[in-house]
Amino acid sequence: MAGMFLLATMLFSSGTILGQKKEIMVRLSEIEIYPEYVSQYKAILKEESSASVKLEPGVLAIFPMSQKNDSTQIRIIEMYQDKDSYQLHLKTPHFQKYKTTTLKMVKSLKLVDMNAIDPESMKMLFRKMEE
Template sequence: MMTQVPLFRLFNLRLKASEKAAFAKVGEQNLLTSIQQEPGTLAMYTGHLDDLGIENRVLELYRDQASYEVHAKSPQFQTFKTVAGRAVVDQSVMALTLLLLLEQDPALRTVAPTQQVVVLTELMAQPTATAELQVLVKSAVRRAIAAETRLVTAYFGQVMAEPQKFVLFEVFQDDAAYQQHQQNADVKAFKQASQSLITQATTTMIKPDVLVTQGQLTFENQF
């Protein structure tokens, strides 16, 4: 289990449709090379929301700031950065405090097309309910991972700039695993228990492009 809080970020990227193929190709090379050559690059996930691949999400996890600097100076990232400079027309980044990370698969080296299902859930807590919601989500994630072998990965984080907002990122082996998760009695109980704690909940299905991790990462923030 990791003891130091890693660097955790989520990017929203909007691309030119004409540059999607080039962006995807160089992005794949960047992720596959980085996860192999950079021990401090712990996980990177890319995917898109729409059929054209214009709306993209990128999740990154680094051991620390120094590990990110190693990645940022790498040849593969510099190549990616050049293509992204002309492909990305709008972007925003969400810096997150990692609260819980559980993985139960070996290292991922997954490239589309894939059957894996990626789900991003954003929760906005009531002003006085952030601590209670955090405990509730962490407990629900632990139970789900223990009960569902095909729930590959779960990351839970708190938005640094907006502490009432939380992000849950999950990867399932396939759609059947995701549908089974939805029917899990503990998941239904969590949804019922959390209703009074949140003001807004948004679930986004991400079509995966490249999913890579160092494998079997675990972390829990004790603050």
């Protein structure tokens, strides 16, 4: 048993698996909501994003926003510790509730995976928020 723990520690230490560094997953969700559902959708989204950040260690940030001049246009910056954390997020009860209750409210959805240009600055952002 101790040998398995040592092996797991070696494989997963420093965010690496067998020498491969796990990368933070960043995604931009571009969502258009039908106008009659905007306030209801925002309330459900606020509940889901808050639960995700509070309850899931692998969720670094879920930051929902709406365009100033068009409240039907929602953008969400999502940051996960890695792709595995994202996959776990999709299976949580709060995400499943969000997805099923808002399905009829969404006119369009586009998920855009992003690459961080300066990941070191991203780390500083989180440190600054703690100050």
